[in-house]
Amino acid sequence: MIPFATIFAGNSSTFFTGTSKTGIPGAGILGVVLLANLMEQTRQSVGVLLPLLIAADLFAVFYYRQHADWKLILRVLPWTLAGLGIGYATLKFTQDQEMNFSLLLGGLVLGILVLDFLRNRLGWNQMPHHPLYTAILGIATGFATTIGNVAGPVMSLYLLSLGLDKHKFMGSMAWFFLIINTLKIPLFVSAGMITVDSLKLSVWFLPGIVLGAVFGRFLFKRIPAKPFAVAVQILAAAAAIRLMVT
Numbered sequence: 001m002i003p004f005a006t007i008f009a010g011n012s013s014t015f016f017t018g019t020s021k022t023g024i025p026g027a028g029i030l031g032v033v034l035l036a037n038l039m040e041q042t043r044q045s046v047g048v049l050l051p052l053l054i055a056a057d058l059f060a061v062f063y064y065r066q067h068a069d070w071k072l073i074l075r076v077l078p079w080t081l082a083g084l085g086i087g088y089a090t091l092k093f094t095q096d097q098e099m100n101f102s103l104l105l106g107g108l109v110l111g112i113l114v115l116d117f118l119r120n121r122l123g124w125n126q127m128p129h130h131p132l133y134t135a136i137l138g139i140a141t142g143f144a145t146t147i148g149n150v151a152g153p154v155m156s157l158y159l160l161s162l163g164l165d166k167h168k169f170m171g172s173m174a175w176f177f178l179i180i181n182t183l184k185i186p187l188f189v190s191a192g193m194i195t196v197d198s199l200k201l202s203v204w205f206l207p208g209i210v211l212g213a214v215f216g217r218f219l220f221k222r223i224p225a226k227p228f229a230v231a232v233q234i235l236a237a238a239a240a241i242r243l244m245v246t
Contacts, residue, residue, distance in 0.1 A: 002204055009038050010201065011208030014052050018212020021056035022063055023219040025156045025173060026235025032149055033242055035205075047193030049149050051202040052209050054181045059213035060174035067171025069164065073179075076138040076158070080180060083142020088187045090147060105144050106244035109153045112137070113237055116161050128161040145180055146187065152177075153236035166228045170220065 013034035020028030032049065039045035119127050127133055137158040145151035155176065159169050188194040223231070 002201070006038065007204050010035065010205040011211075013038065014049075014205045014208030015212040015215075017049070017052060018056045018059065018209040018214075019216035019219070020152060020212075021053075021060040021174070021177075021216060022170075022213045023216025024223075024231060024235065025170075026153055026232050026239055028152050029150060029235070029239035029242060044193070044198065046147075046149055047188055047195070047198045048201045048205070050181060050184060050188055050194060051199065052205060053149060054178065054185075055206060056209050056213055057174060057178035057181055059209075059217075060170065061178050063217055064167065064171040064174045067167040068175045069168050069172045070175075072159075072162065072164075073172055073176050076134055076141070077176070077179070079135045079138025080142040080145075080176075081183070083139040083144075084146050084180070084183065084187065085142075086139065087143040087146025088191070090143075091187075091191045091193075103244050105148055105150050106240040106242070108140055108144065109157070109236055109240035110244075112140070112154060112157045113233070113240070116157055116233075119161065128158070142180070145177075146184060150239070151180075153239045156232050157236055160229055160232055166220075166223075166225050 013031045015031070016034070017028045017031035020026060020031070032045075035049055036045040039048065137154065141151045141154045141158070144154050152173075155173060156169075159172060164172065185194065220228075
């Protein structure tokens with residue numbers, strides 16, 4: 001029997017995951033870190049979290065299904081799949097080791113933040129539309145989501161740089177991550193990160209996702225567009241720093 005303290009802590013972490021999917025992108029990193037601290041191994045927490053992410057993605061798609069920019073999604077998706085391949089190869093190569101990629105992933109997010117800052121200051125408004133920029137961000141997203149389920153800040157900054165309104169932002173995020181996270185299932189099973197035991201924990205931690213998704217939708221309706229964009233950037237920076245000091 002799973003201790004009540006573990007169930008409570010797990011649902012507390014997944015609450016932030018649900019909230020990030022439907023209301024405040026970037027908040028989900030708190031769920032990732034809290035769950036990783038709860039589990040004995042980081043790889044184990046990543047496997048437990050993936051089915052829960054898909055559940056949260058389904059909530060997000062239900063709420064924002066009509067607002068996706070499919071042209072944008074299809075443009076970045078092939079590069080993200082390439083990043084998935086690189087991430088999977090890395091996981092297989094380090095399968096017998098407990099590798100910590102937090103410093104790399106945190107530095108990646110901070111680098112994108114600095115690049116976006118320079119873009120705004122120097123007026124490089126066409127940079128986000130350049131194929132090379134799309135390729136780099138797509139590969140980074142695929143790698144980050146495979147290694148540690150922390151691609152949210154990367155993709156959030158990419159979509160913000162394109163100037164999407166907050167509804168189209170949420171719709172594109174919802175569909176994009178539902179596709180990507182679903183494709184990750186066979187990879188995680190093959191890498192031994194999703195097992196019968198991990199799925200049992202995922203079921204116990206599901207209520208936090210449901211409550212967080214409903215609360216996130218409540219918040220989203222009440223946050224104006226400009227503060228929403230600022231909140232995404234601040235949370236992305238906080239996520240990067242938190243990863244690097246974990």
